[in-house]
Structures are given as structure tokens and as C-alpha cells.
Amino acid sequence: MKRFFVFFSACFTVVAGAQETGSIAGKLTDKEYNNEPLAFANILIKGTTKGTTSDFDGLYEIANLDPGTYTVVYSYLGYETVEIPNINVEVGKVSTINVPLSASQGVSLDEVVVTTVARKDSEVALLLDQKKAVTLETSIGAQELARKGASDAATAVSKVTGISKDEGSGNVYVRGLGDRFNITTLNGLPLPSNNTSKKNIDLGIFGTSIIQSIGIDKTFNAANYGDFGGANININSRDYNGSGFFELSAQTGANTEAVGVDQFYLNDGPDFSGFYNSDIPNNPFSDTFSTSWDRETSSTPINSSFSLKGGDAFNLGGNTRLNFFAVGSFSNNNGYREGVNRGAPNVGNGLPNSDFDYERYSYNTSTTLMTNVGLRLGTGTALKYNFLLLNNSQQKQEEFSGIIDREDDAPEGGGFIQRATFDRTTLYIHQLLGKHDIGDNFEVNWGGAYNYVKNVVPDRRQNTLLPVRNNRPDGPKSFALVSAASENHRFFQELDEEEIAANLSATYKFKKNEEDFDGKLTLGYNGRFKNVDFDATQFNFQFLDINNQPEVDPRNIDAYFEENPLSSGLYQIRTFRGPASFGGALEPQTYGGEQQINAAYLTFEYKFSPKFTVFAGARGEQITQSINWNTVIQGEDSNELDIFEFLPSLSFKYALNDKQNLRFAASRTYTLPQFKERAPFLFQEEINQDSFGNPELKNSINYNFDLRWELFPTSSEIISLGVFGKLIENPINTFLVVSAANDLSYANTGDNATAFGAELEVRLNVLNKEKETENSVLKESLSIGGNISYLNTNQELDSQKVSEETNLSAAFTNTEAPLQGASDIILNGDVSYFTEFSENKNLRSTLAINYFSERLFALGSTGRGHLVDKGYATLDLISKAQLGKHLGIGLNLRNLLNPLIERVNENAEGKLDTENPAVPGFLEDGPVTVLSYKKGINLSLSLTYRF
Template sequence: MKYFLMIFALAATSLVSAQQSTGSIVGKLTDQEYNNEPLAFANVLIKGTTLGATSDFDGLFEIANVEPGTYTVTFSYLGYETVEIPNVTVEAGKVTSLNVPMSASEGVALDEVVVTTVARKDSEVALLLDQKKAITLETSIGAQELARKGASDAATAVTKITGIAKEEGSDNVYVRGLGDRFNVTTLNGLPLPSNNTSKKNIDLSLFGTGIIESIGIDKTYNAQNYGDFGGANINIVSRNYTGSGFLELGVGSGANTAALGADEFYLYDGPNFTGFYNKEISNDPFNNGFDTSWDRETRSTPINSNISLKGGDSYNIGENSRLNFFAVGSFSNGNSYREGLNQGAPNLGTALPNSEFDYQKYSYTTATTLMGNVGLRLGSANDIKYNFLMLNNSEQKHEEFNGILDREDDAPNGGGFIQRNTFERTTLIVNQLLGNHDISDSFEVNWGVGYNTVENLIPNRRQNILLPYTNNDPEGPKSFRLVSAASANHRFFQELTEDEIAANLSTTFKFKKNEEDGFDGKFTIGYNGRFKNVDFEATQFNYQILNVANQPFVDPYNIDAYFDEYGPDSGFWQIRTFRGTASTEGSLDPQTYGGEQQINAGFVTLEYKFTPKFTLFAGARGEQINQTIEWSTVIQGDDSNELDTFEFLPSLALKYELNDKQNLRFAASKTYTLPQFKERAPFLFQEEINQDTQGNPALENSTNYNVDLRWELFPSSSELISFAVFGKYIENPINTFLIVSAANNLSYANTGDSATAFGAEIEARVDVFENERETAESMLTNRLSVGGNVAYLNSNQKLDYQKVSEETDFAAAFTNTEAPLQGASDFIFNADVSYYTEFSDTKNLRTTLAGNYFSDRIYALGSTGRGHLVDRGFVTLDFISALELGEHFGIGMSVKNILNPLVERVNENAEGDLDMENPAIPGFLEGGPVTALSYKKGVDFSLSLSYKF
């Protein structure tokens, strides 16, 4: 509470002394005498003032620090007719765009001038100017560009940036080959929690472009950001509507070809259509007092659907203040089906997988979004905004596994059957209060407070395992007779909640005013804080099989019949938790972990322009990090662990403007990678068949040293060519590895002393053509643009099994002494082709064809003579199209995953630099790679309609 009081006291003080803020005018000048090529070195002047600018090589100009009001703007060029545009309105904090054609023979008609006023983060021209002027390597995509390129969500948008690829199974992203652990996601500068307890970052596909003003991707570290940074900081700026009132309704439908192609589509009893389902533990669990079925049930045709409603308005309050609001609500659902192979780790010597299943998965997902914000401008120097976001995501999945459970024990000849029914629901609620105050021309205050809460539920997961009545008859009847593990048949209940308060506060002082009424120097000092509480509890009711000799045959698809006929008093089975049976004291006590995380940080930055071409941006940050975890589990008992460390994080960025079209940038920084709660909690997570993970309380921070060098060329206002090289040195790297144990579980460890990553990036964005055609009513545009980027990464780390054994309670037996970083791809390639054409002022067509590729990447490090567990690379291809049919009606169509590639995870054969000195390795796996998981996702297609009232 003291942090809130401090922030609000500072905010109140700044409100009292606040003065005027300004807007800006940006635009592009084109030469009608030369096929509308950019017109450089033209003069732009605000009539009656001393404010003006000169267009650059791309025809771009910007007049900054313009007081709010209405002006006349003149454009002149030697030998050309002077153009005078009256009634140009400038709003505080906004960008007014003027795109003006000029001619030597005659003046320009006013209806040929395109005038728009939007927030700066919306404007494509303004964002490009920002990128050219920025010192750090930040790339921003605004709402205008998102619409032009047909991006439907934040995940799709960021993959258009060099070196970024989506992660299979989610819409988290890899930046420069580095995965989820290395990235940071923020909303309006405040940290966002993840909607998935297995991930550090939120699923970016949850943010539809209709609620986004812009997305900024910063690949170099800035001391104003949190230091838990290795790949990129992705900042989503939520839409802040300031226009006249509108209301828009959207509906859509679609399907997945694999789901449609399944003979039947199966789910199970319990969860509902909306995804807001929950199920409490029975009042009489030990007597099987559960009222939901074990068995699958057929569902109707798996058709996807979505509906959304959004609107906004703004109102003047007196002469100098304004209130605005924006809200959106949406619901979507989806159905998918997968079939393929799911196999365990290969046995040494034979290279045969220990378990071998034919796998089927039926899935129904929902996504509900509610977002709203209210903005209040007091005068023209004070902005206060409240943002609310609620996301509810659920997945109901029915999975079947048929085959060998254990090649040396359970169903060794096949015929084994596993059925698992899982419902998982995650609800994320974000509240933010933000303030921006200009105290004077040279002093400003920014602050923000956020409260986030996440609830993750897995209510009543059900699993059954049946084996052949006799092992030598895999095609014969099945039974529980040979099922020995008490946990093989169970009902599982899990609840995790995370509550987090985050706070930002910064003050900026500008100094050394220059001839253009700007400032050459800027000094910023600030504070950031994050305070998180985590509570997790889980209870599993195991149906232990008794009276083995007399167990009857069981129909795998009518398991209810067995439990109905043979009740809890039959002596055929009993229910027990991991803590014991009904007679055991405390048997209903859940297994738990929880704790607190506190991060307090202070920072200072200095930006200084030594010459018109050379600018320095330096910073330093100190973060005090405290993460405590307490747990109570059957295996580990009751205990706690604390991670307490201080990080000093310097950063430096240099920019040199070679000319008006070219920049050279350099950046260097020190950052760290913080282990997540789930990675440090010693709890066994049985999230997938053949894939159990458990945390490691001994896990510590990694330290990252980063360096970047980039050259960039801006041939025109919408084109970019760049080349960059980068390097990272990581101390104490964190990886996922295979524990030496009978269960072959995965865990996390600081697997060596150091790792390195070096790479290069090439990017090109080119307009193949852009032309305008004149009609009686207006000028219409046709544009074809092509973009592509390639990133190469070479990573290497030294693996040390002795370090893991000495620092943790686990034994490691790395097959190799060296390996690439876990999750890092050598190559990432992104490309898109976008076409935009206007039929009239209110009718247009946008189409985009986008392709992505990532090369193989390690899922888990090789162990005990086995090679690495590797996710194979593949190509994805998406097509998105949107047609506007007037002021009110729009149609959208998309076809995603057109190529439908095979998704495959393999256990590679051991090769390369083998660790011959490790006594824990009994031998090496010989032969080719063994498939651990493979399937095809099918093609997703959808059609949407929208109507704006």
C-alpha cells in the first residue's frame, strides 16, 4: 500500500503544477512531375509562426512541439506551385498527417490532400520516423500497418519482425532463436503475467489487432525496462479511442480440416460451451461420490465460431479537457483433432522406444475477452487512463493412447489402452492506472500502477489405464488385472492463483535547448516494482486396483459399467490420495507450493546528442530480487527455499546517422534470466503422457552479456533494408534436461558455467509498386509490398553433470559435453506479400500471404546415452484477406497452416562430442533418431463478417 500512496502523492503534485503539452504534424510530399516519387528538400511552414521543417530524401517531414490549435500550413519548392492547406487541426498528444502531392505546372486541389489525425502510435509514417530517430533497436508496428498487412493478432504481427518465429503449440514467440524464458511481455509498459503456468509470457494471439494501438519490439536492453531480459521486450500499447462514437459487431465461423475429417468427434461429460466450467471435489470422495462419467461421448459437427462487439466515444469537458472510452467483448471457440505417434525415450542398445502409442487427441477450446479503457485529459498536459482486461481461456481435450506402455513390463506386446480427459481453464484479469504529466517544456512525470491476477484450474482430470488380460494376447479382452500403479486410474484437481502488483514511476529532465526548440540532452530517473504472491494446491484420487485374481473384463469405452457394478465395497478397488486412504490422518490435505516474489528496482538514463549525427543513450539499473518458495508434498515433505540476489545492470546505445537515409547503431548491456516459480517448485507435474516435469529449488539466475551492431537503410517512406550482427555470453545458463531416474522425468538446472550465442539478421521491406489513380471523387491507391527477413544463430554451451549433481538434488548424465542452447533454432525465415487496393473512398481489399520457417531446436538436452530431444523445423503458410464494402460492412477470410506440415519431436541418436568420462552413462544409443511425438494439425479456415453502426 505504501507504494500506491507514494505514486498517487507524486501524481497529485504534478497535476497542480502542470502546463501545456503539444502535438505534431507529419507527412509525405510527392512529386507529380515524376510519377509521384518522394519530393526531397521542400519547405514546410506553419503560417504565422516560426515553426517549420524540410522534407528528407523520402519526402518525409515532421514539425514537433506544436501548440494545440488550428493552423494554415504552406508547402513550397523552387519551381513548383506553393500549396497552402488551411484549417489544419493539431491536438495535444496527437499526430496530424498531411500527405501532399506537388506540381510545377498547376496547384493542387484540396481534395487531393490526405489529412488524418491519430495517436502517434497508430501512424505508420510517424512510427517510421520514430524508428529512424530511435537510438535503441526498437521496431514498432502501428494500427495502420497492421490493417494494411492483414495481421489479425499480436502473434501474427510480431512474426513480421526479423528473427521472430512462433512456438509450436502456442503463440509464444522465439526471438533470435531464444525462447519463452528469455523474453518479456508488457502492456502499456507494465509487466503482464502469463495465461499458461508452463510459460513465462502471455499468449500473444489473445490480443486481437482491434484492441491494439501499436506493438513495440525492443531487442536491445534499456535500463528503464526490467532486467529479466535476454531476447526482446514486447510491449503492447492498448487502443485509446478519441474519435466520435462508433459501435461495431463482428461474427465469424470456420473449421479445421483434421477435425472435420475425424470419423467421430469425441469429448466427455462435464465442461460446458462457454469455457467457464469448474468442478469442486466431492463431499464423499473415498466412496466414489463423483457424478461425472469416465467415458467419452460423441459431439456434434466441430464447427468453430466467434462473435465480437466493440465501441467507443469521447466527450469534451469544458474547453480544455476531454473524456474518452473504448470497450470490446468477444468470444470464440475452436475444435481440433490430431492423430499420430507418441513414444517414450528409447531403450539403450536396441533404440526401441520404451513406450509406443498410436495417439488421438480431440480438443475444444474457448477464448473470452473483455477489454475496456477510460481516458481523461485534464487541460492539455495531463493524461490519466484506466485499462481493464479479462481473458478466460479453456481447453477440453479427450486423448486416447493404444499400444505398448512399457516394453519390459506393461503390455510389452501391445494392446495397452490409456484414456485421459482434461479440462484446463485460465482466467487472467489486468487492471492498470496510468498517468502522464508535462510539468514544463523541460520536465515531465510518468507513472503507472497495475494489479494482475491469474487463476489456473484443472478440475476433475480423469485417467484410465487398461491392459490385456494376458500379455501374450494383445488383441484379447482388457482388464485392470495387471495394472499395478495406484495412480494409473485417477481423478485430479488443481488450482493455482497468482496475484501481482506492479508500479512504474519516472521523471525526465531535458536540458541544452537547441536551435530547433528541442533539447540535446535528457536525463531520466525512476523506480519499478513487482510484488507477486503464488498459491498452488493439487489433490489426486487414485483408484488402486485390489483382488487382482478376480478382476473382470472391462470395455475401454464403457468404464462406467465397471464402477457401477463393482462399487467401493466390492473389494475390487479402493480410493487413496498420495497421502493415504480414508483412514489415514490428513489424507485429504492437498500437496501445495506457494511463495512471494519481490523486485525493487531503480534506474537512471542519459540521452545526449553530441552532434546532429551522433547520439548516446546510457543507463544503469539496480534490481533487488527476492523469491521465496514453500512446499508440502509427499515425496519432498514440508520445506522452503529462498532466492535472494542483487543485479547491477549497465546499458549503452550509440547511434550515428551516416546520412538522411542510413543509420549505424551499437548497443551493449548486461541483463539476467530469472527462473520461474514452476521451475523452482519441487512438484511433479504430470501434464502429458510420457512427459512429466518437476521443479528444482536450487535453480539460480543466469547472467546475460549482450552486444548488437546494426546498419539500416530507408530507401523510401515504407521501405527498409538492414543488416545486424549480435552476440550473447550467458553465465550459468538454464536448460531443461532429463533426470537420471527410473521415471525419466524432466527438470530444470543451471547445466554449465557458460554459453555463447552469435548471429546475424538481414531484413528487407520493399514496395514492388505503389500507384494512385484519379476518379471523379478521389485518388485511389494500389500497393503491392514484399517483406522478408532471415536470422542465423550459432549457440554453444558447456554441459557439466558434476555441477548439476553438486548444486541440486538431481543426478544428470548429459550424453554430450557441449550442446546448442535449449529452444534455439539456427535459422529463422519470415516472408510476406501484401496487396492493397481501393475501389472507392469506402471500399478496399487487403490480402496477405505470410510464410514462416524455423530450423530444428532442442526441446530437452540428451541424457544417459541418448541424443537430444529435438523439435523438427517446418514451414507454415497463412493467407488472410479483408474486404471493406462501404462505411458499414466488411468481410474477412483466412486460411492458416495451408501446407499442413508434419509436426515432429525426435530423440536423436548420440553423436558428436560424447561425454565418455561420465560414470552415470551406461552406454550410447546407436542407430537413427526415434520419433517421440508426431502429428499434423490440419488446415484452419474461417470467414468473418462485421457491421459498423
């Protein structure tokens, strides 16, 4: 097997470049038979050997044409030959030519319909849009996503300058600013979050099969929502305008860490599909839970994915055109982690309060169903409907062995915790979009969306066992000494979020020039109305009669409950509100609320000269965020945040020459706290990591500045250098609350924070060759690309400010700190190679590397240093071969370096005594590792067939 992969990867050597081409496509009809499709007609580019024939539906396409003007010849035996001259082919665009043929009479040119549509997924087309745009948006399209092997939107965005991915999730850091500073939209309309802990939806749930392009705007545009500090990430869903196609693909693979274990384990209950759910039993206090406490043996952890996609476009007469695209896919993957997991080190001796050897088995699924329908009515009206269903699940079997509490539970080791978690998110999105050109100089755009997201954590199960005697950590275990009832529990959580969003804008264009208009004035409205409902119930098993508790086999916990029913008196079941005898015991802990944003904006764009263009805007937003809760921590109460923000913005572009631009942008924005950050609910989502919200949390204000120089040597090359700065007033951070429990919460931790940095991007063609054969012109190309960013961030930390503005206590170890999630250095690079062997046979390969330096995970407090995630590099090899007109294969090797993922406490005093692990101690000063593991190398082999 090893030799096979070595040989295969050697055959698929390094890495592919984009083609600077366009295409001609369309439909042939028979005028003699009521314009029925005309199959097997000949289409030829005059003066070349390039051509094709129409299929059964009369459809044809000639791809990979160099930019230029062509004459196209259409012929069929017994029919008039038709020549269409002066067909313009543009880079990254499809010129659609629909031609009726006749046997008895010629065809006049006014019967031929010619339209040109931009290929919005093309690298070259997107780079051309970037060159022309006034604002500083960067886009990555489907063509580049495939070349770099990005399987989802999170991986795709992390290839952009200054952006890094949050380990273990699909959230990203932009210029050192994390989740709360970004905003995510789909086709310009906002998306809900799929996680109570996050503001933005997990980008990892958007597979690239549904993505046409992703726009990353790091500067504020008044047409976008003002809750912005890092980037507005807009996913454009894929549509289709070419000839009909249907594609089937399958992929299989494995993770080296997962297949390397002797036996793979998961939870009882969840199934292969990821659509599992489990309700609270009718009588939970009678111990009637149907799922096992113990881990279940799983089958061989092989990853797989399957997808079907297709699309078509039809001319309905005149200039009316209907197009549709649909995709359905399912994928799963298995993972395994092994390492250490430790609590925060104690002040003074540096010993971590908890110290575990850690294992995690995981199984994730992703199901996608998307369809969109577009209708173009004449040349002035376009309508589009999008539907998207996403169902994602994560199943985790986690096991912790060692010291649970150095001063209490298993102080010398031998403690055992296992947690079985299933987390499922289902998202429904409906969007209706419209565009209307009224005359040459007036345009109206509108859009509406209804989003619904449900997140469930059904029957999370946790067990904690302690040694019968502390001085015998390897001896028998039991529940006898477990003091906290919550250490053994079953937990049920449900989040429902509904959202309605609307966009409306009207643009007036004035002072017409040769290509467009010098001036554009846009007046718009955005509305976003959200309802959130969250409830959770936890059933804690409190153990009684300590002297009579039997020994328990950690691998057969079910036996304890089978042999000792509730009536035995050895334990009782209670919620956080109390035991069964308490009348409100089954009342869930809840929080919910409404958020309303109404915004109006005005933007003005004017080209003062062929070189100098200004884009200015002003936006006003009225934000109301009301929250209510009923929790054990603070009882039943409510709170409302009601603010109005005025948000100006200014950008300009100065064209130094035809190939160089100088850009500047400045703006004022805000950062809004999220529902979870304001809800006083205790979240116990991870072992060693509990958190609760702070109702007194306020919004931050951000001032943003950017300056960038760009050089476009060719239509597919770019060299750019930029500098930026940010000033953040009242920054929001996660911090360690001064309390016996050492929980995390949220606060405006200082008066201000700053971020300054520089970004360099280079994308160049090293090789572009053509070889003419008898039947076609074959191409070979080699390109390189890379970007690097340097960040310098700093924020003031003020414990007194937190105490005065909230009911919480803070004791920051330092008075200053970097921004959470900010790496000093972020680096991306890729080398791409493409070669054609014949017209329908080619090889495309990419070698991509990503690196980020260490970054702050959480602020240090009460004498402890900061928790810091160490930096690391990833290396991927992505290869695809087209073996004919219909068949393609691919090989992906991801995370080839398989680095150690490590989190440390940077100021902890000591180092583990590895020579005497039974009694952990510290020998010398140095950072303490609090979390470490390896993700493994992911290998996958794919097969695609296009009908």
C-alpha cells in the same frame, strides 16, 4: 464446397500494402444553440474533390490524405462559411479540428481547437518512431496485424525478425532464447503468467482486437526490468481518439483435420462457454464424482467468433478531452491430431519404452472484455485507466493405443490410455497511468497495476487398461495388471497469483534545439510484488483382487464402476498421501511464495551532434524470491533466493545521413528461475512427460551485444542488417534426471553458453499508383516484406556441476549442445496488395510465409541423443474486402501447406519395422520419431458491420 473456396480465394488474390496517409477529423457545433452538435454540415478540402458531411453528433472524418498542408472549408446553409488554413497532415497521424459555426457572426481562429495525435497503430508511424529512436525496438501495429492476418499477439510477434512461436502454446523464442529469457508487459507494466510451467503469460490469449501495437525490444533498456535475455515484449492496449464508432463482427470456419473425422469427441462436463469449473466432491473416497469417465460425442466442430467494439472522444471545454474504447469478444476453435507418441528410446537397441498411436480432440475458447478511458487535461496532463478480463480454456480428449512399457505394461501392444483435461485461466488486469508535462522541460510518468490470475484444472481424468494376456494385444482388456495407482486418477489443480506493480519516472530535458531537446536525464523506480499459491490433489484408483478383475470395455468404463462399487473390494481410492484411513489424505500438495523486486534506475540521453546520439543507463535491482512447499517428494520446507544485481547498459545511434542509421547496444542482465522450476512438486502434465522443480536453482547472468545498420528509402520502407552476440553464465536448462522414473527437472547445466547471429529485414513498395476520378483519388499498391535470421548457439554441459550444486544426478550424453529452442534459420515473408474501386470499396490481401529450421526440445542424457523438433513452413492467405461505408467481409486460409509436425530422437539407433507392426523392431540406424501430427488447414469467413 471445395469449388466455392477455390473461387473465393482466387477472387481475393495476393496481398496488401500500407498507405502513407494521415487524416483530419473533429466535431462541428452550433453557436446559435448552446454549442449543440451540428449535423449535415459540409466539410471540403479546398482545391480538391475530397470531403464529407457531419453526422448526427456533429462528427466528421476525412481519411487517406497525403502528407501536406491543406485548407479546410466548413459550410452550412444559412451559416457563415469558415476556412481553416495551414492544417498540417502527417503520415500516420490524425489532425483533430473542432469548429463552432454561427449564422449571425463569423468565427475567429482562436475559437478553433486543432490538435494532432499520432496513430500509434499505423505501420508508417511506427516505422517513423523506429527511425527516430535511439534504442533498437521494433514495433508491429494494428494496421500490420490486420494485413498479415495475425489473430493474437503470439502470431503477431512471430512475424518479427529472429522470433519463432513455440508449437502448441503462445510462448515464443527470441534469437533462440525461450520463455525464461523474455519478459512481457502491458502498457509498460508487468504481466503475470497464466501457466505454472511458464514465466510469461501466453501471448496467444491476447486477441488483436485489443492491441494497438506491440513493441519488441531485443536490447536492454535500464528503464525495463532486468530479468531479460531475449526480448521485452510490450503490448500497448488499444485506445481511441477519433469520431464515435460501433462495430459488430462475426466469423465462422473450420479446421480440415477436425471436420475430416467421422465423429468428434470431447469430455463430459465442460460447456460451450469455457467458464466451467468442478470442485472436489464432499466425500471423494466414496466414489461420488459426477462426471463420466468416458468420452462424449460432440456436435459438428465448427469454429466461430463474435465481437462488439466501439469508441468515442469528447471535448469537455478548453483543451480537456475524454476518450473511451471498449471491446467484448468470444471465439472458439476445434482441433484434431493423429499420429505417433513414443517415449525416449532405450540405450543400445534404440527401442522406445512406450509406443502409441495417438489421437487428440480439442476445443478451445477465448473470452475478452476490455475497456479503457483516457482524460487529457489541458496540454500538460493525461490520465488513463485500463481494465482487461481474459478467460481462456482448453479442453482435450486424448487417446493412446499401443505399448505402454516395453518391459512391463502391454509389452507387445494392446495397451489403452485415455485422458480428459479441461484447463481454464481467468486473468483480471487493472491499470492506472499518468503523464504530466511540467513546463517545457520537465515530465513525470507514473503507473500502477493490480493483476490477478486464476488457473484451474478441474477433474482431469485418466484411465489405463491392459490386455488380459500380454500375448493377445487385440484381446479383451482389464484393470487387473495395472500396477501404478496413479495410472487411473482424477486430478484437481488450482493456481492463484496476485501482483501489484508500480512505475515512476521523472525526466528533465535540457539544451533546447529546433525540434526538441539535445539532452534528457531520467530517474525512475519500478516495483513488482507477487504472491503465488498452488495446490493440487489427485485421487488414484488402485486396483486390488487381481484374479477377480472383470473385463472392461474401453468405450464404456463407467459400466465397470456402476457394476462394481467401492464396496466390492476390487479397488480403493487414495491420494498421493495415502488412503482414506490416513488422517492427512485429503491435504493437498502445495507450493507458494512471494517475490519482491525493487529497482531504481538512471538513464542519460544526449545528442552530441545532429548525427550522433548516446543513450546510457544504470539500474540496480534487489530481488527476493521465497518459496515454501508441502509435497510428497520433499515434505514441508522452504527456500529463499536473495540477490542484488547492478545492470549497466549503453546504446548509441549514428545517423549516416537522412535515410541511414548505425546503432550499437551493450548491456548486462540476468535470468531468474521461476517458482515451478524451484518447487519440488511432481507435475504430470503430459503422457510421457513428468517433471519436478529444483530448490537449488540459481539465476543466470547475460551479457548482450548488438550492432545494426538501417536504411529507410521512404517513410514506409526499411532495409536493415544486424549482428548480435550473447554470453550467458550459469544457463538454466531442462534435463533428464538420472533415476528409475526418467523425470525432467531444471539445473544450471554448465558454466556458460553463447549465441551469435545475423538478421536481415527488408520492407519495400513495389507499386504505388493513383487514379483520379470525378469524386475521389483511387489508390493501388503492392509491397513486399521479409526477414531472415541466422543463429549459432552453443552451451557447455557439465554433469559434475549439477551433482555438486544440487541434490540431483545428471549424465549428459554430450558435453556441448545448442540452446534449447534455437533454430539456425528463421524466415518470414509477405506480399501485400491493396486496391480501391471507389471511395468506400477496396480489396486488401496478404500472402505470408513463416519458416524455422529444426530446434532442440530437450537435452539428451544417459546415452540418449537430444530430442529435436523438426523445422517446417506455414503459409497463410488473408483477404479483406470493404463493400461500402459500413460493410466488410474477409476470407482467411491459414496453414495452407499443412506440414507434418515431428519430434525426433536424433541419435537413436534404429528405425521402426513397418512390415511387422505387431512386434516393433529396428532395421537400420536413423532418428526415431517420438511425436508426429498435422494441425490441418484453418478456413474462416468473416463479416464486419461498422455503424
